[in-house]
Amino acid sequence: MVIVVKGLNHYSAPVTVREKFALPESALGQASAELAQRSPVQEALLLCTCNRTELYVCAPTYHDTLSIINRFIAERFGVDPDTAESQKWFFSYRGGEAAEHLFRVSCGLDSMIVGEGQVLAQVKAAYQHAMEEHATGEILNSLFNQAIKVGKRARTETAICRNPVSVAQTAIDMARQIFSDLKGKNVLIVGAGKMCEVACNHLKNLGPCNITVANRTLSKAQDTAAVLGATPASIDKVPALLESADVVISSTAAPHFIIHYADVRKAVQRRRGRPLYIADIAVPRDVDPDVAKLSSVFLYNIDDLKTVVQKNLEKRRKEIVKVETIIMQELGEWDAWMSGREAVPVLTHFRSKIESIREKELRKAMKKFGHLSDEDQQAITLLTRAITNKILHQPTVRLKEAAADNDGAAYMEALKKLFDLEPADGGDNNGERK
Amino acid sequence: MGQAVIILLVATIAAYLILSITLGAAALWGREALKRALARGIWLAVALHTALLIARWVDSGHFPAANTFETMMLFSWILAAAYAIMQTVFQNYSLGMFVSPLAVLGLSFAFFTTNKASGLVPILKSKWLYFHVPFAFTAYAFFTLAFVSALAYFLKEYFLKVKRAPSRLKLPALDWLDTMSYRFVSMGFPLLTIAIVTGAIWSMNVDDAFWLWNPKQTWSFILWVVYGVYLHTRAVRGMRGRGTNIVLILGFVVMLITFLGVNFLSKDMHGTFFN
Known part of the structure; x- marks a missing residue:
């Protein structure tokens, strides 16, 4: 049994290509089930994120499987992956390499932003959908459960996702350089867009603070504030709110400044020296850059924060080696499990072969021993069984041990040769001949 | 020795x-x-x-x-x-x-x-030595710690202004340093008050006068006023940050004069240390 993965990602294909192979999350389960039904494929799983589309398949042989995946892709997405032009977009791995690839994906090593957490959730979701449609079986279930485990380990045991790499998150983390605790602090968010939502969610993780959402259209501020548990305000209240705010995060789409020098200066005069942190993550900028000259005001614009993001990304990159060590450990475990699993059919075949020899020889012998009593015949049958079992016992134990220690393949090959056990899996060759 | x-x-x-x-x-x-x-x-x-x-x-x-x-x-x-x-x-x-x-x-x-x-100069042979000196020195130690915290505050503020925070020198958050300074002064100030009072009593025993406006007493009084102003602006007027931390730097300079500078100049009991 072999695992094959074929797919494309942000390294191998540009977005104009990737978007042709995109599937909504709701369609993943159904598509996986469809692929799993194509003989000789036994298990299948489709993983699709904005940066990748990958097809995981479990089948008896490699070559055959690849052509089935190609056909499936061509039918499903209307693009033949096997032409000279499209071949370069795709990668494919099999066996241990396929498992390693999946582990790297779930750890976020394969992501555009190293260590991002979204991908692990997406791997989990894809697995959930495929499982619900009965597209996966023992092997892919085991592989994906382990991939999720590796992803979690990487994130808890290393700092791969510790330093924030989104601008909104970094903007809030920077506030903690000024305020050791954001609990009870007044946070003013200007602009009720996507950034506001991200910032609010990150703030909630850091402890309860008083959030005010100011927006040009008050109704939108009210809607957003209601969802996020914040206080709404109209944008012309911002100068007044600057007096009590500790943290200001501005991200409006306005083409001009929203927070002016004069307003901040007036606020600073009334703030009795309390530091004011302003993160301007809008382009074009919302905050007059002269504001930074005011005493006890710390203004960070999107470029300042992006510098921090770059540094954090570098810190994450330094963790890659540690994550790779974890992946190697888990791969060892996975290989052991797979080989142990592969040892089962060979052993079964081995035992049935010996058993058939025993029965054949016993039948032959019994013809000559017809004169013996039933009891004696019974004794002879038991004797043959005892001999074969005794002979089989040691190799069975040893082979199981070897399989778990990764030496399984060589032993199984030897066993097959010595006892002429080919083919181990009867039905497969028929499939290949077709 | x-x-x-x-x-x-x-x-x-x-x-x-x-x-x-x-x-x-x-x-x-x-x-x-x-x-x-x-x-x-x-x-x-x-x-x-x-x-x-x-x-x-x-x-x-x-x-x-x-x-x-x-x-x-x-x-x-x-x-x-x-x-x-x-x-x-x-x-x-x-x-x-x-x-x-x-x-x-x-x-x-x-x-x-x-x-x-x-040997101990006769003038210092008094039980007040055990009260006055430890209180004064502990007050000085707390003012020095407040000064250190204020220095760290300005350093951190500088790093934040030039956008190099978090810098290599991982300093605590700005408001933490500000609060710590306040705590240090809150402990140092009452101790200084006790030191001044015990000093006055000692002075009464030696010179028959509580307060002589000698350099040590004058500078101690200035020191007491500076930290008093600091505590007042913070606790009563709710001031924070830069301004109050500048007072701490000033306070430390006054403390050095009170603690050491005066001793070099004066010829009274405080000056005896250096002669």
Whole structure:
């Protein structure tokens, strides 16, 4: 049994290509089930994120499987992956390499932003959908459960996702350089867009603070504030709110400044020296850059924060080696499990072969021993069984041990040769001949 | 001076010096765990320092506050011990790299002054020595810690302004440093008040007058006013940040004049240390 993965990602294909192979999350389960039904494929799983589309398949042989995946892709997405032009977009791995690839994906090593957490959730979701449609079986279930485990380990045991790499998150983390605790602090968010939502969610993780959402259209501020548990305000209240705010995060789409020098200066005069942190993550900028000259005001614009993001990304990159060590450990475990699993059919075949020899020889012998009593015949049958079992016992134990220690393949090959056990899996060759 | 005192003095200076260098290096290049482990080394230095004080006390036969050598030793001991306690209570290790060099400075100052164990000048033979001096020195130690915290505040503020925070020198958050300064002064101020009052009583015993407006008393009064203003602006007027931290720097300068400067100039009992 072999695992094959074929797919494309942000390294191998540009977005104009990737978007042709995109599937909504709701369609993943159904598509996986469809692929799993194509003989000789036994298990299948489709993983699709904005940066990748990958097809995981479990089948008896490699070559055959690849052509089935190609056909499936061509039918499903209307693009033949096997032409000279499209071949370069795709990668494919099999066996241990396929498992390693999946582990790297779930750890976020394969992501555009190293260590991002979204991908692990997406791997989990894809697995959930495929499982619900009965597209996966023992092997892919085991592989994906382990991939999720590796992803979690990487994130808890290393700092791969510790330093924030989104601008909104970094903007809030920077506030903690000024305020050791954001609990009870007044946070003013200007602009009720996507950034506001991200910032609010990150703030909630850091402890309860008083959030005010100011927006040009008050109704939108009210809607957003209601969802996020914040206080709404109209944008012309911002100068007044600057007096009590500790943290200001501005991200409006306005083409001009929203927070002016004069307003901040007036606020600073009334703030009795309390530091004011302003993160301007809008382009074009919302905050007059002269504001930074005011005493006890710390203004960070999107470029300042992006510098921090770059540094954090570098810190994450330094963790890659540690994550790779974890992946190697888990791969060892996975290989052991797979080989142990592969040892089962060979052993079964081995035992049935010996058993058939025993029965054949016993039948032959019994013809000559017809004169013996039933009891004696019974004794002879038991004797043959005892001999074969005794002979089989040691190799069975040893082979199981070897399989778990990764030496399984060589032993199984030897066993097959010595006892002429080919083919181990009867039905497969028929499939290949077709 | 006893051999033991010299050996202990050199060992203590060495301990603070090694601590200063390693803490500085760890702050720039080390990991968090290493920094914490090193910072705990202050207790080792304080233990050596305690042995030094006891040795000197035994050697001279009086409370070690009779001359510059002894006062500098006692003052830096209170400073280091107060810091070590604060570090343990607040589980924050970032100010050690500023405090250890100050201890080195204080002890080196002692090392290079007259250090023969002179008998206690008759004027100092009073039970008030045991009350007045420790209160004054502990107040000074807290003001020094507030100064260190204020320095860190300005350093942090600078890094934040030039967008280099979090810098290599991982300093605590700005508001934490501000709060710590306030806590230090809140402890130092009442102690200074007690020191001034006990000083006045002592003065009454010696000179038959509570207050003579001699340089020491005048500067102590200025010092008391400066920190009084600091506490007032913070607690009553709700001031924070830059302005109040500038007062702390000013307060430290006044403290140095009160503690050391006046002694060089005056010829009264405080000046006896240096003659």
